[in-house]
Amino acid sequence: MSTCTRCGAQFGCAMVDGSPEPCWCTALPPAVPVPQEAAGCWCPACLRAHIAAALANTQAAS
Template structure:
């Protein structure tokens, strides 16, 4: 399991965590289904993977900021 760098929640990241058999997870990560939002801000020290809730909130905030 991965730990969200923003809130500390645990979540599964298919790019970083092994699959159920202990081998590399062959499925695409859940985050690939979301719109890209790069770079992840590092002002609060959060520079790694974020859980689904934090990443979705970040994307929503970016959409609101667009002119």
């Protein structure tokens, strides 16, 4: 189990758990950088929210 460095939630990370399967996060768009101050893994909810907000900001700026 991993702990989200953003919200503290517990979640499964295939890399940490030693799974031979790819982690759930590899299915998400890789084009959104995670801020340096948030180093570490984020839970699915936090990472999805971050991606959605970044994409909305990009679209609003266009």
